[in-house]
Amino acid sequence: MSYQTLLTDLSEGIFTITINRPDKLNALNKVVMDELNDVIDVIYKNDKIKSAIITGTGNKAFVAGADISEFQDLNKEQGMDMAKKGQDIFFKIENSPKPIIAAVNGFALGGGCELAMSCHFRIASENAKFGQPEVNLGLIPGYGGTQRLTQLIGKGRAIELLITANMIDTNTALQYGLVNYVVAQEELLNKAKSILKVINSKAPLAVASCIKCANVVGQEINNGGYGGYATELSEFGKCFNSNDVKEGISAFLEKRKADFKGN
Numbered sequence: 001m002s003y004q005t006l007l008t009d010l011s012e013g014i015f016t017i018t019i020n021r022p023d024k025l026n027a028l029n030k031v032v033m034d035e036l037n038d039v040i041d042v043i044y045k046n047d048k049i050k051s052a053i054i055t056g057t058g059n060k061a062f063v064a065g066a067d068i069s070e071f072q073d074l075n076k077e078q079g080m081d082m083a084k085k086g087q088d089i090f091f092k093i094e095n096s097p098k099p100i101i102a103a104v105n106g107f108a109l110g111g112g113c114e115l116a117m118s119c120h121f122r123i124a125s126e127n128a129k130f131g132q133p134e135v136n137l138g139l140i141p142g143y144g145g146t147q148r149l150t151q152l153i154g155k156g157r158a159i160e161l162l163i164t165a166n167m168i169d170t171n172t173a174l175q176y177g178l179v180n181y182v183v184a185q186e187e188l189l190n191k192a193k194s195i196l197k198v199i200n201s202k203a204p205l206a207v208a209s210c211i212k213c214a215n216v217v218g219q220e221i222n223n224g225g226y227g228g229y230a231t232e233l234s235e236f237g238k239c240f241n242s243n244d245v246k247e248g249i250s251a252f253l254e255k256r257k258a259d260f261k262g263n
Contacts, residue, residue: 005032006039007057013050013200014193015043018057025064026056028086028111032067037089043098047262050204051196052096054119055103056112059185062104062128063112068137083142086111090118090144095215097208099199103192104128105185109167114141117148120211122178123192124170125185130178131167153178203244204262209235 001008007018017039019026026032043052056062074082093100093115102108102119109131116122116130124130132141132149140146140162150158153176161168170182183191199207213235217228239245244260251258 001039001042003035003039005029006035008039010046010049012193012197013048014196015046015049015052016189017052017054019055019063020057022057022060024067025061025107026058026112027064027067028115029067029070033086033089037092040089040092040096043096043100044092049098050200051098052100053103053189053192053196054093054100054115055105055189055192059105059125059127061106061112062102062108063115064107065110065112065133071137071139079142086114086143090114093118094120095212096120097211098204099196099207099211101192101196103188104130104179105188109133110141110145111143114143114145114148117152117178118144121180123181123183123188123195124173124179125188126170126182127185128170128173128179128182129167130173131165132162133165133167135163136165152176201260203242203248203258203260205242205244206239209239 005019005021007020009016017036019028019032021027021029021032043049100119102116102122104116104122104124106125106127107129108116109129110133113130113132132145134140134142134145141149146158146162149161153161157176160166168176168178170179173179174182181191213228213232216231243263247260248258
């Protein structure tokens with residue numbers, strides 16, 4: 001795989017995607033977004049990939065934001081089209097049946113923060129900073145940031161960050177629950193990989209079902225129940241059609257390590 005703005009590496013089932021525009025602090029432009037869209041499809045389709053990491057080149061920025069030069073002269077319809085494309089790509093990340101971790105190695109601002117939040121969880125280096133500074137440009141987040149930030153840290157904190165454009169450091173991000181871990185810069189990818197190695201040893205279909213259920217928490221459905229509970233019920237039942245559940249139960253009863261095949 002060869003990309004203009006991305007570096008990729010597949011090792012031990014872990015696919016590492018590195019946004020590689022260090023001269024622009026890895027800002028998201030049209031090419032990056034198109035290539036992210038393509039590479040996420042690879043995650044879905046390549047059976048050798050069990051999980052993935054998204055990070056940025058260097059130690060200054062994960063993604064410092066969108067490439068604002070591309071915003072000039074956009075009208076309402078063009079702005080909505082651009083946001084819709086970004087939302088669709090980030091939904092694809094969020095709904096990936098294979099876990100995708102954001103390894104945040106510096107500034108995660110604007111679209112960069114939105115990208116990190118679309119991943120299943122986040123690990124940050126000690127120098128990372130998070131923020132949604134769009135109001136400084138007369139804008140708001142357009143790639144799902146208003147929604148995911150509120151879901152992750154709560155309404156009051158989210159609105160404060162959205163309308164002040166303030167950045168938060170990793171200690172605050174950890175306190176708010178925006179990140180799961182804060183580690184030294186040189187340990188960031190090792191930490192992400194160590195977690196994914198544990199996840200990769202689990203039943204792939206069950207992992208995918210956990211992600212699917214967590215993504216619909218609180219969604220109402222027509223019969224008056226909640227989408228999350230209905231999805232959990234359905235996904236729990238589906239597990240019993242898999243060979244993995246038979247293997248997992250047999251391994252438990254036989255006091256041995258399970259060998260999951262993902263079917």
